[in-house]
Amino acid sequence: MSRKRNTSFYKDKKWISRRLKMLKHDSYECQNCKRxxxxxxxxxxxxxxxxxxxxxxxxMKWNLVSLCEGCHNKMHDRINDKATKLGLEWQEKRAEEFELYFKNK
Structure with a gap:
């Protein structure tokens, strides 16, 4: 069973602003392709x-990455709502920030 997406979050001004700042920061370039x-x-x-x-x-800026549509689709298994191998690679790249965040909470 798939999870419901919180559409109100994606319509919030804070998310819209953060999303635009991330795209601008990354010069509107897919960071996975860039690798x-x-x-x-x-x-x-x-x-x-x-x-x-x-x-x-x-x-959280460290938890966000700008992607092209193709790479974004490669991050998710859309059937079971889990991270794919590529998605897990990116999680591993950010594991230190993830652990530090929850350690300090």
């Missing part, structure tokens, strides 16, 4: 640790 020396336009801002699982991380 492989490709340039693609980023239109999505992805929660590395999914918002539905960790809403308290929803606006």
């Amino acid at each position: 492989f020396y490709r340039t693609r336009e980023a239109k999505a801002v992805h929660h590395i640790y999914f918002y539905e699982d960790y809403p308290e991380l929803g606006l």
